[in-house]
Amino acid sequence: MTLVEWAERVRAELDLPDEIGKADVDRILDLAKDAAHSVARPAAPLTTYLLGIAVGRGADPEQAARVLSRLALEQAGDKSGS
16 A cells, blocks of 8 residues: 555545545655654654644645645754854
């Protein structure tokens, strides 16, 4: 099973209205990578969860993911400059 197939299965089980495609999965995984590598590994699931809350409340998924990735990458810069 691919991650896209898994995401679709979960979406269907939770009765979420919008299909989840490869671009959605890639966006989430990229954000998780940025959070895990730039903040701390446990930040990955937490950050993607918070993205989901934001999107559920009406935020644009692409824009919100960009903002959170930028925030995580800035954190990495702050850590290296300390």
